Amino acid sequence: MLVSLISAALSLSWIAQDATPIERDTYGVPHIYSSSLEEAFFYAGFACAEDRLWQMEMSRRLARGSLAEVLGASRAAADQTAAASRYTDEELKEQFDQLSQRAQTIFESYAKGVNAYIRLARSSDTLPPDYGANGFEPAPWTVEDSAAIAIRLFQMFGRRDPGELRALALLTYLKTQPIKDQLPDVLDDFLWQNEPTSPTTVQAEDDPLAKDPPKLFSFTRKDTERHLAALPNVSLLELLPAVLAQDERELLAVAQELAVPYKTGSYAVAVAPKRSATRSPLLLSGPQMGFQTPSIVHEMSISAPGYMAAGMDVPGVPGIAVGHSPSAAWGLTTGVADTDDIFYFESPQTGKYLFEGEERAIEEVPMPIKVKDQPDLSTVQKRTMWGPVVLESRSTKTVFCRRSASWMKELLSVDAMLAAASAKKPEDLDSLAESATVNFNLIAAFATGDISYRYVGYVPVRKPGWDSRLPLPASRATDWSGRLQATQMPRVDNPASGLIVNWNNKPIAWWPNGDTPAWGRLFRVSALQRRLSAPSLSVSDLELAVFMIAREDPDWTELAKLILPALREAAYLGTLSDAANYLQSWNGLTISGSQGASLYSALLDALRPAIVSPKAGRFMTPDLMRLAVQPSVLLKALERSTRVDYLGEKSGNEIVREAFEKAVQTLSTRRGPDPGLWGFRPGGIALRTEPPIPYSNRGTFLQIVEVRNRPVGRSVLPPGNAESGEHSSDQIPLARAWTYKPMRIRPAQAGGSPAGGR
Template identity: 25%
Template sequence: MRIIKKVLLVLLTLLVLFGIGSLFFINSLKPDYEGIKELNMLSAQVNVHYDTYGIPHIFAETEEDAFRSLGYVHAQDRLWQMELLRRVGKGGLSEVFGKDLVTTDQFFLSLGIDEHTNKTVAALDKNSEMVILSEAYLDGINAFITDGPTPIEFYLTGIDKTPFSLEDIYNAVGYMAFSFAMAHKTDPLLTDIRNQLGEEYSNDLITNSNKDFVWIKNYNKKIADSIPSTITASVTEALEKLPIPQFVGSNSWVLAPDKTKNGKVILANDPHIGFAQPSVWYEAHLSTPTYEKYGYHMAGIPFPLLGHDRNLAYGLTMFENDDIDFYYEETNPEDSTQYKTESGWNSYEYVSKTIKVKDESDVVFEYKNTRHGPVLNNIANQINGERPVAMSWVYTKIENEVMDALYGISHAKNIDEFSKALPKIHAPGLNVMYGDAKGNVAWWATAKLYQMPDSVSTKFILDGTSGKQEPLRFLDFSENPQAINPPWNYVYSANNQPDSIAGMLYPGYYLPENRAKRIVTLLDEKDDWDKEAVSKMILDVTSSVNPEIVTEFGKFVDVSSFSEEQLIQLDALKNWKGNYPLESVSATIYHRCLYYALKNTFEDELGEEKFKQFLGTHILKRHIANGTRNKEGIWWDNINTKDRIETRGDIALKSFAEAWQSLENDFGPDPSKWTWDRVHTIEHGHPIGQVAALRKYFNVGPFPIHGTREVINNMAFPYDSTGFYKVSSGPSTRRIIDFSDIENSISILPTGQSGNPFSKHYKDQAEMFVKGEFRKMMMNKEEISKTSTSLLIFRPSQK
């Protein structure tokens, strides 16, 4: 018995020691928000005050010292995120996550981001202010890598910390330029539809502009093959495996003084990005005698993409322009190393790449380039066949000055300096929103746009052999869509179609008018906006389009066979205002019915796999409202029923019945239990959280959440057969900048400021975000000093 007691005592002691050791280890991995640290190359002491939510307010004597300190504090909260973002463009994800990411690495390597980065960095002026400040930021990151604790994710994945360089900054920019990727999801699929089903089917979809929709108005006083569907499937698979979020949309509006109660500009912005943990933006306030900015930074990029100071504010949405085209190439039948052009045979360029794979041998793969770009065949296993398809992407074809643009807009003192930096953004296409203390409001669509021959639609795969479907010219920036101080006293963007300023349409993958229509309606009806009213508007969950769809479908539903309960719910649906509170039953019934309506309309022609692909396109989103109004659409008929031709009414009736049955199966026969909070939820997933045992430690959520697809509070989700709507993207921040009270402007992040799971700021904003709450973006130095929760001091290194 004594021996057993001794053994148990020893085991208990070891367990206690292990627990204590674990606590010490975990505590050692937390970010340091206070204390004194030495930092190489500082010219003077830098004070970093952290506020209640862990946002650093950096006070320095020089810009270099401020950006060097920013690099350190950014890295200690987000080094893991930085590591992933820099790896995407250079094909380094398989080294972290194993062989499942090889296809994704192959795809991104074939885009040529890394090669374009190397050329760009080699040509940089190392004495330019942009490069000097970027290097200072990198010094701070690398100082943390050398002296700071290793984030837990590096231990769990077994990778080493390595220094960051300018190449890593540009690779991160390259991923941002590609991230919405709608051309890959759309063009090959539309080509497949046209080739296999016929032009009548493709013409029945809204593939180009539609004058019936709400367009953004300009104002300036001055001015048949099997390969396509496999491309879509391959790209979809590659992007789905990405462990970081993609840019997808956004809202923004800027109110001129005549539209506001206090006679000062108000800017609102909520960029829509895929939800993940950590969230995309890192907030930081930098203040020096020559520079001040409260900014939102992407991991590994020194200059803020969103920002404000006391003089001006700016925000972004995705332009959604078409900057990727696909081309059919023709290989010389007598020499497989050549492809056809209008002037003869050119030689393929052969590119070989090596991918490091965790716990596996390196993977070596080869692909071909043409004058258009990489040939996608055989880059991924699904893409094969005789006919080569090449991809042309503006980002890798034009000199890369995006970082110069970000430096320029973040350092601009007025609207003229700000606008001069914008032509340097060639990709991605962005709607840049602007407002300032002097009362100016503006919107510019920034991208390197190009003109195609009149008869050419870039929504389909083009002929790469004739030279007749090549770009005619690049547009001057003055021909880009824009509005500067328009007489209607506001500018806005919601990823919808812009009007022409150059007498031509701008091809793109624009989202439907739903959000734009609601924004314009609300802004037009009121001229006394203030911060509180704007904060309510940015949380608006009402769709003016969805009730119209219900009304249109309801005209053709034969209710003679409906039960009393079905009639009650159908009546409630007809009176539904298109709003999405958590207790709504009509919202649940509407989306369940809509999914079955889409399935019953399209799946018979497309098949199960292509239908899933189609659900992920903006073309489908634009088609929903317009297609519902189309009484004679060719898609209504079910091609599998030979004895009859289905109508819009048949689809509506069948879809309602199937939706009702599925809801009963999921929640029982009582419709009062079919509330929106039971189907619409949000969870912020961390890559490590994909391991079930670690999910609760790394993921944030899930939470029931109000909102839906294509309302202002755009809590978007993919449609699928489950009938449960797991939110995949939405507001990555909500910012409201009020120049009548600039120091009390407000914002929120979806989870928290820190990406470190052991930080108290890992998820301290998550429930506030779900509830629609805000917090102050502090800029007053005296207030910051008095309310600061901790002070971190950087001093010049004595080494």
């Protein structure tokens, strides 16, 4: 029926009447078989549109800043946020033209398939009902639509928001606090550059660059002091709106509501044959992109000459982003490298800035916003020679801009993504890494028995003598010195441990944090590493690890060493005694009903101000305090190993007890005086028509693959693969039970053996 409908709509000569180009399994996952690459991606576009057309509509409009055109004035703010950093139609086309001919063909074929479905749905009156409810019909899908979605995805997951403005705001605030004369020390405490004990993906014994690692930047204490003295004295009234704008909270909140990508994270594991119970490599991948209905991502398999893969795709973007082929399985996690910087220029008059004494005009790029039933909004994106303007400080006559290493090159990473399906051995990842412009951890396992890791993307090399945590004065002296080459990036093949583990953690010992304190002594990957410490690991062990880390606090093991002795010293009575007993008997699992988990969470919230507020104040927002005073900072402060002694005359045990008593008081006020009623309430996956699925700290899509001659994969994608109908919710029972369904790839030749496991 499907074939005849498509044929009638398009009269496509390549579709044989007895062929079945799209075959769906019992969970509605489309498995595509075609005799050419063009046909295969035509059907990929058709199948994805059939499953997710309204979601794709919202995704392209969010990426291109045109939500208000069809949804009304309530979405204008999101469009304005997008306008501050998005590309013009011409720039999208320019990036598309830079792709390989193969990638361009794939994009064009995918767009044709989407449009075929749009025509079919329109003619059969089966468009998603949201179109009629909002009074419009879908415009033809274009390659620029897919490019815009892909670029937004890569910008979210493959680069990090620059923290320099946040650091400047923090320092400006701290100048009003008792700690004001120790700002360089505070920087080192809250924005440390390199914590040698932070858990890494590449171990020292496997590091091919250990003897001569590259330097991304280099500065001394005197450099920091000089840099601090030179910074413009921008007021908090100017800084805070710019910091909030960089977070794009309005846009991300709308993205979450519309079920398009809004969250970053992800974990991945590769197990070598010598550690595998099956003697074949194993790969686990769990992209953490949040949960919505429909799912943020989609699943399919594609089988065609030159491209065979099964796994996760992103609606609107052609190709399998995370999955497996007949030869390999791969996962991607956010790399968290410092890829962007904030530079500032003198701006003697509005609309102008100086570079090396030469006056230049701030470019104003029109970004008009159409608003349903209202006049258009005139919006412009302001740019300097090094990127979009993020702050114009009139009080200091300074203009700040964001410079990104991947500016106007993000889409090139599509070539790298598409190449993953063709990789057959570790060396194939090297050419893939060369074409990756945005920053990811790539973990792969091969049917050859090899496992590999590559840290990919464009990372700039900074001039020495400048503190990378702070905004830089724009000049030739501070201009980047190129970027790291792929061969200079962290990597490993077949590590001695037989295991590669990443949960957005530090890639390698010598890699620095940059402008944001990402990696400290405590980091969540430790929980995953502990769960994979057995000498032999099976598929069931990987499933159990995923199950356990979703409900385990990764930092409790270390923090408990400082918290519990302090409580044992106290002679508590009544509520305090009961609460202390609950925390002392807690096993670190944040399971539903756990009193210890609730107490620990409240204790952390109380510990932060108890430790830092006497000298550093309460910061400007709770979010900023949580970001600056991370568990690693709490640990070091209680050990008195920070540069600033935040405890003063009090002991660490006294501070812990004060914070604990405050936490108990807070919980008593909120939930009553009986600690037995303070059970933990874990986050869950919200559903439209059913109670939430408990424990959302898991992959949006989860796959586990035994990589052998005929790879055997299993996956789950809650709530389902479609946005309506039976397949919009049929994976909810799997997710509730932490079980999986088979993955498969259709045969390379009609009547041949399946390339994927069942």
